[in-house]
Amino acid sequence: SPEVGAKLFEKKGCSLCHTVDGSPKIGPSWKGLFGKMENITGSGPVKVDENYLRESMLDPQKQIVQGFPPSMPQTPLKDREVLSLIEYIKSLK
Numbered sequence: 001s002p003e004v005g006a007k008l009f010e011k012k013g014c015s016l017c018h019t020v021d022g023s024p025k026i027g028p029s030w031k032g033l034f035g036k037m038e039n040i041t042g043s044g045p046v047k048v049d050e051n052y053l054r055e056s057m058l059d060p061q062k063q064i065v066q067g068f069p070p071s072m073p074q075t076p077l078k079d080r081e082v083l084s085l086i087e088y089i090k091s092l093k
Helices: 002-011 050-058 079-091
Strands: 037-040 044-047
Touching: 002 079, 050 079
Parallel strands: none
Antiparallel strands: 037 044
16 A cells, blocks of 8 residues: 555665655655656666566666666565555655
């Protein structure tokens, strides 16, 4: 659920590098992220959907958003945690 995702955002350290208010930090903001096209370093644009988000959480070095450093750490996440984070991101319009 988005509520669980919001708690995980803090608990798992996502908030250290991502914001939910639209301002960039070390990583892209999550506000308005779902459904957006992001330019990926070395490969061009990709649509931010469930699959992209899941892959970005589980293999964070695979597709780096242009203009940001490849600094996201590998964070162990359970399937339900990934789903809750995705639901939270989807709720941030």
